[in-house]
Amino acid sequence: MTDVMIYVQHLLGIGHVRRTALLVAEMRKAGLSVGVVSGGIPDDAIDFSADEVIQLPACRSADHGFSGLVDQDGNLVDDAWKDGRKNALLAAYQTLSPRLLLVEMFPFGRRAFRFELLPLLEQAGQDGVKRVCSVRDLLVRKKDISKERWMRDIALSHFDRVLVHGDPAVFGFDRSFPFAADLGDMLEYTGYVAADIARNDAGPRGGVVVSAGGGAVGAELITAAIAARPLSVKYADVNWDIITGPHFPADAFAKLAANMPAGITLHRFLPDFRERLTRAVLSISQAGYNTLMDVLAAGVPSVMVPFAEGGESEQTERAEIFAARGIISLVSANDLTPEKLALAIDNADFPEEFELSLDGARIGAAKIRAIIMGKDNGHLG
Incomplete structure (x- = not known):
């Protein structure tokens, strides 16, 4: 028997799995055994450090607009593929035999995977296994409110707890989910999930780091950054490191x-x-959840260009909130030119103090352990 089974599916970037890996590390520190079931394309750069990792038949988003799902060979998935994958997921559940099932994002995202997740959650419920949703602070905005009602109804009927990896002192889950209040006491906050990074507040700093997350998107940012370097008054003569990410196209x-x-x-x-x-x-x-947390934990001045294709709103909305607090500098994707980026680069700063909970991995692990042990671990904020 495994203490915790985690389901995670990345489609384009690898932010979901990076956040999951941080949670896994803290769960194991808390003495929990953890099995991860992953549905994304395997990647050598991803290390869950779990007791066991089970890889499902892999799939990814067909394009940046999230128009559909394709398998590892680029073929559109069909009903037969879905049936096979559902059976593989249920077999993984039987193999791990968990005391608690942690599902990343669903039902607040990953709706396209309801063909396998609803049967999994129903089986776990029949077996008396605690079911917990792990979800980031902001959701992508929906134009159809019926989809948000469906999220609420599934959360209420198929889950015992919803752990939001955000800080209510900054904003609550209701900012992007209008039915948050209907979840009542099953909704809890962990604080933001950030790596435990040793700050270098007193030591010397040098060099500029340009990063594109997992690399599936970000080519325009990298091109603009290269062109902006000679235009920068402050940083044209310092060394720059550009990290494309493991999924950046080889050509x-x-x-x-x-x-x-x-x-x-x-x-x-x-x-x-x-x-x-x-x-x-x-x-x-860019302004993904994990990159922002890395920047805040490291205490480094930053310029962020949110990814906004395919109707993605959460990066832009979060970046605007933190830019308004003076924590980051922001350039929108629509305004991205070398000149505007260079201006933002030269004006970027980091506040001497800011109030934000970055201990979400440890707190989240403690809450999960308390749920398994049948104890109330309280609420953040």
Whole structure:
């Protein structure tokens, strides 16, 4: 028997699995055994550090607009593929035999996977297994309120707890989910899930770090950053490191590498990325949840360009909130030019103090352990 089974599915970026990995590490520190069931494309850069990892038949988003699902070979998934995957997920559940099932995002996202998740959740409920949803602070805005009602109804009927990885002192889950109040006491906050990074407040800083997350998107940001470097008054003469991410297209990477200006080093992946942030004078990146948390934990001035394709609203909305607090500098994707990026780069700063809970992984793990043990672990905020 495994204490916790975690279901996670990444479609485009790898932010979901990075956040899951941080939670897994804290659960294991708390003495829990953890099995991860992953449905995304396997990636050597992903290390869950779980007791067991089960890979389902993999799929990803067909494009940046999330128009559909394709398998590992790029073929659109059909009903037969879905049946096979559902059976593989249920078999993984039987193998792990968990005391608690943790599902990442669903029902507040990953609606396309209800074909396998509803049967899994129903089986877990019949077996008396606690069912917990792990969800980030902001949801992508929906135009159809009936979909949000469906999220609420599934949360109430198929889950025992919803853990929101945000800080209610900044904003509550109701900012992007209008039926949050209907969830009542089953809704709890953990604080933001951030890596435990040793800050470098007193030490010297040098260099600029440009990152594109997992690399599935971000080519325009990288191109603009390269062009903005000579326009920067402050940072034109310092070394820049550009990390494309493991999913950056190979042909685009080769083209960049062949034409890289002096003073810029191109990387596909850096295992010490977070440590480099603590030593950098500036971070330039998209505005995904995990990248923002890395920046805040490292205490580095930053310029963020949110990903906004395919109706994605959460990066932009979160970045606007933190920019309004003076914590980050913001350039919208529509305004992204080398000139505007260079101006933001030269004006970027990091506040001396800000109030924000970044201990969400530890708190989340403690709450999960308390649920398993049948104890109330209380609420944040």
